[in-house]
Amino acid sequence: MVVWIPAIALASMITGGVLTWLYARSLALGDVNRDGEVNILDVKKVKLAYSGLIEEPRADLDDNGVVNILDVKKVKLIYSGIL
Ligand SMILES: [Ca+2]
Numbered sequence: 001m002v003v004w005i006p007a008i009a010l011a012s013m014i015t016g017g018v019l020t021w022l023y024a025r026s027l028a029l030g031d032v033n034r035d036g037e038v039n040i041l042d043v044k045k046v047k048l049a050y051s052g053l054i055e056e057p058r059a060d061l062d063d064n065g066v067v068n069i070l071d072v073k074k075v076k077l078i079y080s081g082i083l
């Protein structure tokens with residue numbers, strides 16, 4: 001598995017900057033399994049989290065505290081290139 005992290009984000013993450021953490025997270029939005037791309041595996045993982053079969057905090061793509069149908073819709077939109 002390859003996880004791509006921009007050098008600028010990595011440097012700031014080492015110093016613990018919150019803004020950089022948000023920056024790094026936004027770059028990876030939708031990449032729930034952190035394999036470096038948003039694909040059907042991420043959609044599947046969000047669906048599993050939504051159904052309660054797995055616990056995956058990264059599946060909460062809109063940061064509202066729950067994994068619901070809106071998160072499933074969002075990862076599908078990211079995967080399809082609409083977002
Ligand atoms: Ca992924």
Ligand SMILES: [Ca+2]
Pocket residue numbers: 059060061062063064065066067068070071
């Ligand atoms: Ca959510």
